Amino acid sequence: MGGASDAALASWHALGLRYGTAYVYPKSALAAGDKAAFHALAASCSTTGYAWTASDSPDEVVAKAARLRFPLMVKPVDGSGSKGVTHVARCDDLPAAVACARSYSASRSVIAEEFVQSRPLAMGGEAASPLLVGQTRAPLRATLVLPSAEHRGATASWAVMETSNQSLAAQKKTAAATSSFSVFALEPFPELQPDDDLVGAITDVLARTGAELEDGDIVVVASKVVSIAEKRYIDLASVTVGPEALELSAKTGKPASIVQLILDHSVAHFLATEKGPIIAQHRLGYQLTSAGIDRAGTEGAWLLPVDPDASARALRDALITHTSAEIAVVIADSDGRADRRGATCISIGAAGLAPLRITEHTEPAGRAKRQEETFTDMVAAAAGIVLGQRGRGAPVAVLRGINFTPSDEGVASMIHRGR
Structure with a gap:
């Protein structure tokens, strides 16, 4: 009753x-x-x-x-x-x-x-x-x-x-298999300015294009627009450049003020080649090219969100409130690898879906195999097909048809600590 x-x-x-x-x-x-x-x-x-x-x-x-x-x-x-x-x-x-x-x-x-x-x-x-x-x-x-x-x-x-049925712990580990899914960008998307309402911009594009969010959708948002909305701008004229930054700048050709920001926001770094890029261990735990620092013209730069998982949760909650659709959110950032040229997309924040997907199967010989997959990174990479096109102006994508385990653990929960 x-x-x-x-x-x-x-x-x-x-x-x-x-x-x-x-x-x-x-x-x-x-x-x-x-x-x-x-x-x-x-x-x-x-x-x-x-x-x-x-x-x-x-x-x-x-x-x-x-x-x-x-x-x-x-x-x-x-x-x-x-x-x-x-x-x-x-x-x-x-x-x-x-x-x-x-x-x-x-x-x-x-x-x-x-x-x-x-x-x-x-x-x-x-x-x-x-x-x-x-x-x-x-x-x-x-x-x-x-x-x-x-x-x-x-x-x-x-x-x-x-008690009966599966335990909560067991339910958290697995989700139904995904055989196919679709992805579309929200466009045309307005050019955001600091302190603009990101959620309002997303819902406005949905209304103008006639698109609707559905239960189970994963909304992937480029980290740069989150940083813009959260006013994470740094004026390069305010950066005091030290000797180490000057030395790295000479090696890589990267502006000394940008190099100093990389050093200020990381705990360790190395060069992928003699001339870079600089691969840095960000203070948040992520290993990112240039510590996730994004140039803003010639005079400024954008830092990562202070807490990308918290930003993802806030976006998720606001979008659910505005659309009544039970969705998940992933914040994606472009990132290069030390062993190859080019960039891909990885997740730095997530809400509503487990960051790791655990798969298990038994081989014909009877040996059980279990694997953890960085699920939110795969989601970010899939969205990157439509997000990762410079100058296109499409910072938000929607993935539909992907099965996932609901969770608010966030990307930070799968980061190796103590490195």
Whole structure:
């Protein structure tokens, strides 16, 4: 049984008594409203969940929530329905959201949780909206023992009695095979200026061309337009050039100010040949030609987004809000390889799809083989066929028909650390 507001609680109770249903008010209703108890339940099941923090101190919850991965859902710990719940996309909006949540909390306690897209979980029956794995529906069933003690102000003791179907961990690993897909560019696309609304530009092109996003689409966006929208411009006149940059500039022929930016935004580098290009290990962990620095005419340069995965999540959330289509987003960057000429496209940010695809099969001799594929890089490369044409002005492409595993792990989760 379910309802949309607290006003329905008494009706649930009356109906439960009349028809002998298992729903009991107020104990189960209060238990269902305890967010901390839910997280305790998830932990007891060894279920990989999302990060969260809770406190009755507004300053503490704001400080700890600021270290979580945005966007967040901020809500009363002991709330019910949607009262006091705020979707927070920026750190600056946290204090107001926390104040709102506290005003609806009897205990004056607030919880901030990382927002996870497309992972509904139903307890006590088959999920009405099953967890999606690519385009394969795999419902999870579970039977719970609810707390028998009065719940308000007490810590719940939850126990999972029975689960069936695939585990969440197993479901994350695989997606249905892809036999074919299509890709198209959003064009003509306007030339963005710093602080322009990238999402607005995308939805405007969709409207003007009559195109529509569909559930399961992957929207691939060139990193440069994300950097432009996020005002990542650097005036080369403001760059102080050091001796190492001057030496590398002489070897490669690259402007000394650009070389200095490469050094400033990387932790290591090497030359692919005696004259370059410069292959740099970016501070974010990516190995990129020129540390991802993109020239902006003769007087400036564009840096990578501060957090490409966060940028992808923000784009994904905004596009879902505007189009109502459950889509994923990949931020792609052109990149050269040290062993060959030319450039390809790789992913530097992702939201809504797992960055790695795991494939498994058994050989005729019986030996099992398992392989991890950099799935978002393959998606970026496929989009690069239409994106990677200089001067064309098509920084956004849509891939349709690719099966994938929903995830917000992001590209950063597959980067080798400690190098």
